[in-house]
Amino acid sequence: MTRNVLIAGAGPGVSGSLARLYAAEGATVGLLGADQGVLATLADQVEAAGGSAETAVADLTDDVATRAVVTRMAEKLGHVDVLHFNPSAYREKDPLALSPDELLEDVRLGVGALLTFLQAAxxxxxxxxxxxxxxxxxxxxxxxxxASLGVQKAGLQNLVRSIDAALAGDGIRAVSVTVRGMLAKEGPFAPDNVAKALRAAIDQDESDWRPEIAYEG
Structure with missing residues (x-):
């Protein structure tokens, strides 16, 4: 059976590398992102790697629109095997400059959008x-x-743990991979290597499942 993968916040970095990893196995990869040009490039790469691609431009902070996009894509695929959540908001403001509204706006993308993505799929x-x-x-x-990035990533890690506990009884598991290093073009923190760590986390043995895994490079 063809494996179907949906990636939210698809871009040229880690998520693109993960898409190509699955494509090499013949998977169909659904790519949701904000930039049509980036999505088109990723779709070409997925198909060149041996998979099939579906793309959709989506503002992941728009709950109604994103639910509709995910539902349409999942209906077309028929079933979904893997969801990968990638987005975060980077805002260079410290706690004395960051407003509550800005913090909530960033958390809506980096954490809240995961609920929309999961619930629709x-x-x-x-x-x-x-x-x-x-x-x-x-x-x-x-x-x-x-400051908002740390709040997003802490919230994401916490939410993934709750998702895993909520769905484990149905045989569905969730994991976040904590990347303990700066992404780089080469070396252990290059996107391709981080994507391999993600893939290993996704494929871990359910009998010894961990909902959070640190990637030290």
Whole structure:
């Protein structure tokens, strides 16, 4: 059976690398993102790697519109095996400059949008389904100069744990991978290597499942 993967916040970095990993196995990859040009490039890469691609431009902070997009894509695919949640908002403001509204706006994308994504896809997932999320060391070692990012990543890690506990009884598991390093073009924190760590986390043995895994590079 063809594996179907949906990626929210698809872009040229880690999420693109993960899409190509699955494509190499013949998967169909649904790509949701904000930039049509980026999505078109990723779709070409997915197909070149041996998979099939579906794309949709989506403002992930728009709950109604995103639910509709995810539902349409999942209906077309028929079933969903893997969800990957990638987006976050980077706003270079420290706690003395960051407003409550700005913080909530960023959390809506980096955490809240996961609820929309999951809830819309859930009817199309069965036992063996998996959800993953790109985490960050900012969750417990935040940089004060971009205070909202640490809040997002801490909230994401916490929410993924709750999702895993809520769905484990249905045979669906969730995991966040805490990337403990700065992404780089080369080396252990290059997107391709981080994507491999994500894939390993998604494929971990359910009998010894961990909902949060640190990638140290």
């Amino acid at each position: 859930r009817p199309f997932m069965g036992p063996g389904g998996r959800l993953s999320a790109t985490g960050s060391m900012a969750a417990d070692k935040p940089w004060f100069g971009a």
